[in-house]
Amino acid sequence: MTAHDPSHATTVAALKSEVQRRLTYTIGKDNASASPRDWFVATALAARDRLVESWLASTKRNYVEDRRRVYYLSLEFLVGRILIDTLTNLGLTAAMRDALAELGVDLEKLREVEPDAALGNGGLGRLAACFMDSMATLDIAAMGYGIRYDHGLFRQTIKDGWQHEYPEDWLSFGNAWQFPRPEITYDVGFGGHVESARLADGMLAHVWVPAETIVAVAYDTPVVGWRGRHVNTLRLWSARAPDPLRLDAFNQGDHVGALTEQVRAEAISKVLYPSDATPAGQELRLRQEYFFAAASLQDLVRRHMKQSGDIRKLADKVAIQLNDTHPAIGVAELMRLLVDVHGVDWTEAWRITQATFSYTNHTLLPEALETWPVWLMEKLLPRHMQIIYLINAMHLDGLRAQGVSDANVLAAVSLIDEHHGRAVRMGHLAFLGSHKVNGVSALHSELVKETVFRDFHRLYPDRIVNKTNGVTFRRWLLEANPALSGLLAETIGPAVFDDPTKLVELERFADDEAFQHRFMAAKRANKDRLAATIFDSVAVRVDPAALFDVQIKRIHEYKRQLLNVLEAVALYLDIVAQPARDFPPRVKIFAGKAAASYHQAKLIIKLANDVAQVVNADPAARGLLKIVFLPNYNVSLAEKIIPAADLSEQISTAGMEASGTGNMKFALNGALTIGTLDGANVEIRERVGDDNIFIFGLTAQQVEESRARGIDARETIATSPRLAAALDAIARGMFSPDDKHRYAQLVDTLTYYDHFLVTKDFDSYCAAQRRVDARWRDTKAWTRAAILNTARVAWFSSDRTIREYAEEIWKVEA
Template sequence: RVGPTLPVSSELAAGPVEPPASTVEGFIEAFLRELNYGQGVLLSRSTINDQYLALARTVREYLMAGWLETGALRREGDRKIVGYLSAEYLLGRQLGNALLATNLQDIAEEAMRRCGIDIAALRAQEIEPGLGNGGLGRLAACFVDSLATMDVPCIGYGIRYEYGIFRQTFENGRQVEVPDSWLALGSPWEFPHPERQVRVDFGGHTEKWTDDQGRERTRWVPGWNVLGIPYHHMVPGFRNGTVNTLRLWSAKATQAFDLQIFNSGDYATAVRAQTFAENISKVLYPEDSTPQGKELRLQQQYFFVACSLHDFIANTLPKDFDLRQLPERIIFQLNDTHPVIAIPELMRILVDIKGFDWDEAWDITRRCFAYTCHTLLPEALEVWSVELLGRLLPRHLEIIYQINELFLEEVRQAFPGDEMRARRMSIIAEHPERSVRMAYLATIGSAKVNGVAELQSQLLRDKVLPDFSEYEPAKFTNVTNGVTPRRFIYLANRRLSNLITDTIGSEWVTDLDRLRELEPYADDAGFRAEFAAVKQANKERLFRLLSVRDGLELPQHAMLDVLVKRLHEYKRQTLKLLHIVSLYEDVISGTVAIDQVVPRTFIFGAKAAPGYHLAKEIIFLINSVAATINADERVKGVLSVAFPANYNVTLAEKIIPAADLSEQISLAGKEASGTGNMKFALNGALTIGTDDGANVEIRQLVGDDNFFLFGMTEPEVEALHARGYNPAEYYESNDKLQRTINLIASGHFTDGDRALSAQVVDNLVTQDPFMVLADFQSYLDAQARVDAAYRDPERWTRSAILNVARSGFFSSDRSMRDYLDRIWLSSPVE
């Protein structure tokens, strides 16, 4: 690097680093240069993929100077940096966001038009990087967007999975998973830096040794290693010149292959080690709640965490940095427990390598980490068997034992004689097998612990980590999730964005509370008409897409009732299904005349973890019900069910702006927050929801009149559980519920084959762990209120507008401010 003491700008070369002129002509010139000299083709010979790559690289050029400058400021400044550690980033397509950030949409569109290219076809060419499962991964993507927009220096660390979340297809209504080879045609958004490789060790054993001051030390003698290659991605702020970095690690074998074996002719054996090493970043685990405790998964976690800590200490900090100052320079935010092995890793670096005393190292470490918990389900809390951890990371296991021993000593001092408490708080669980509770390690090793919505944070304190919150109450806090308005309003809903901007100006994009200024317009009939027209246009756009994409033909004028999220029993897709079947049963049994039914189109989107059997049965049942209802002339045009395959960020951006009704129907006390719920409200859908996760806060803000609440509260759920829940009682005593379930059980939706619906039905009637039957009647009653409200379009639109106007709180910019104030204790760059 030339002239490190010169101001950053003088290090930037004139010419290629300077962005091309922000004119149509300048854009065309840069585009053709990329096409000809980057891609090596003439426009007349270029494929859509050539054009897409060239367009992406052109937009990239406009971000490059800002990126270099942001990086230099980060390294040379002395501000605290956020190191976001996340095993998942569910980014969504990049081209649109880059055009938005650079304000080049119109210029690029016109430039492409003049080149004879339809920019929409190029946008469609991009395969979204699906490096995440659901809410947790998408939250990480929203957070890095907000930090860049707020000029907060941040490095997002993660894994460059070669295969992201599987592509879902349906065969005869059953989910079939197809590998997501998102890199097959090349990604123009990543910058590989093989020269910045990091070595990561595994296995082996530890040894004691004595240093020259006579201190007893430990060293790790590893058994094998791999290389981590960083791939950098730009994270552009919204038109502010800041471009932060996402650094994703890819695993590579240390030695390409064993030449001796290779020469002897045994090619397969020669490359085995390579295949083994490179498996580490091969594929994203598709479980979204239940960790599987698989060895490869622990390898992934340690792999990316070890690379990231090393990278930060060796490459981001100045060479002579005094590590006692580390907490002043970095806060590592742990996105759930997946990166928690970073805590013993930092201890190992400080104690074993840098020679710190244990106590000093522990003091530093605890101030460098903060932990976010995203769940309330006990089965979702990660544990690693001591056997596995000790085999893969023997030194880390020793460190964890040491942390635990010292911690329990403190606890015993604070609560003398309370041995049960010490046992409950131990990082090491003894049953069913000896294992490490990662959430406990995270809590003990972090400066702060937060939940992701008010209710969950409360339950986290009271139910999940009660001993810890009693021991260190000040450590616990809440930061309610948020979503980025750039992607989920501005990009996804251009029509609504334009209407908002025409009405209150454009400040809302980076200051979402300004949406409040829309409130008075809810009573303006002219504005309501425009708002309703936007919704209708978004519906039509969605229907065109679903017609081409999935061969679905949907009625143009029906309430669009949407349930999109991962398939999980606690999210209760079956409750929605029961509602649909009950409406249908009402009609075919002659109980309700068809002209009394409010026309509704139900949309589902959901992937099931490949090993989650019951979830896959539920998918099959939804598809079966959809096929039957859609083919039944008696309800044609009134009840329709659509389940487009492969719900992902790209599809969400089309579905959410079109929705009238947002279904957020998890059993109270189970959904940590939800973020889809926020996206829908911000796009003018009304919510039917339980008192769960962030629904609670949405309802408080939009008001009871503009939200359809139903179901038990969390304490009621607990009480019913304590009394002993028997779903059969509800089935026996509710005639409508009985008719609904009987119709499903009869094989009506499965060509007469009762066996095909039996697993879902039996589970509901005999187990029903998430109390679907207990909430059924309340849900139906709320749906009746929805129908009544929808019959009055003016009232409905008024409520929809108020949902938009009052949901500004759910911007991820606000979440980031909360993290800055309550956890990171740091502020944006001036």
């Protein structure tokens, strides 16, 4: 539909009227007094109105056709801004832009007014958002379940180079996209005791009597698929106290004490990932996880009983996907509901549970495979602890009956870790309670079999499968990069947005000089925009003609932002020492948040900012190297950075990054990857070709072999003059003149205990960066490689990933 179509004019007129009506009758403002936020809310509500009929129709069809349903349980949904996403999927972006223009309002400015829904930390939550989009696009009857955090992940500011955390206030002006459902509530219990009674048939029944009850209240957000044909629901739970105010205490003058129960209850949905550095923080984390799993399971069981009336048919009509171990307590909760509430015998209940659940593993890091102290589980969830004990006993007895007698093997697959103060292994519970367990890249899935679930894999060799992650091209190309999207539509046709496999047709233009020029012009427009954002954010002027070298992700030692900073220091020292040498101009761009209690990650942020301050101000650097750290990384910032990137840094220690999805978004937008053979980098290389990616460093197997030989790096440092010089500059305070010993411990750790093998990969990384320099100097060769990256990554669509889940795990039709 174009601006010259009569239907376009009709749609524009209708949208203009709808926005105006919402501004007047919902917001209660006239055009003259309306603020940009008022206009945003009016526009969002008008867009929301357009999808409600389809939403209701989709919901009704799910019931009428008695469709098998998918429930996606995730502690994170990093959905970002919703306005442009909704308009894009409804095909209304151009019409809404024109309608607002007639009202004197700029849609792009409204886009900036919308807050990010900060309901996630990074890749896990962003993947969940992409999957929700793809499930709607593929017409799968699905619902996402999570928590409606009041503040989500913290808002990051950088002061004097240090990260500071503040509450994220994304709900301070309400949420135009959600539908409160105060009539949909569930009681979630904690603590108390379990009573047993002998039934008339001689069976023993258990009744959990909680000491505390929290009310889960539903809030629904419609998730519209491409072309608006199907709409699913994201249901988020908010915690409330049953009696928000103790009136007797209030009237006696204890105004604060009267609200104690309310504060304790609402803490559950107050903040994403509260620090678990204290016992109270650890307890809150477990309360969060059980709260949302219990409410979600009660809700989906209620829906199933309403539709089928037979709890024993649950696995025939329902598939539940556990996104990481956070919702794993749901396995024990479903057993409780089946056995204690619905009277299903244990054996049948376990069959139903295993057939219903499947589990996605996202990490090989031990600290991310959750465990909970047995004492804490017994205190908060006494009935669930009984159920877990019984699941474990029957599991181990069954293995013994099959001839498994090795005590070490039985201890390794036990749900209870007896070696570290007795703890429940939630990854083990998720594995045992699921019929399928998947990794998220080919390499990761193989490592899952060889490492964290090695013994389980030997016992259940058909349970682990691979489902390589994907991203929604609609958001990360069509919305984030309209310049490139327009060029693609003009060159190979708009059908590419319906079928990403058509991107391969771009290959025939890779050597076309005119197309190369237009491709890089689109990239330059994005770089100009990012350069303006950088100046507005951190007051650093960067040259858009320089190579934009980008690493944006959660700050963690295994992701090795430190390796990038060390190479930047080495490059800076070379530039200063060799004024006659021709260095291609480069801008290193960092963004990402460190967990509030992760001191080493926060120190790496400080180092990056300290190095940036020295390098950017040094006239001897001649502007050939600039370094910027952009604060408060979120989806909206990523949408500006990714289309502008020339080089994508994917440099984790091999064998430690499960998949990554940023690597896919960068390649889709024509950035070349520099990376280790880790996560989905392996599959990206297979598709874009060795000549169009810069691979360096140890493989996963070599990492293990190197660690086995020891992680003392003194010998490695001694054989690398550039590494030694960079470490020495940092250690002696070149970048921290106010505190020359600030990074002494960091350098000592790299020297004597380099677990993440930063030093081991340093020379290989530097050599790869010099190959980047050489390719960058050859503009035609670089542009050709960039075009081929875009042309060859269609396989990394989340639509493909979800089709695989649907066919091979959930058994639903897509």
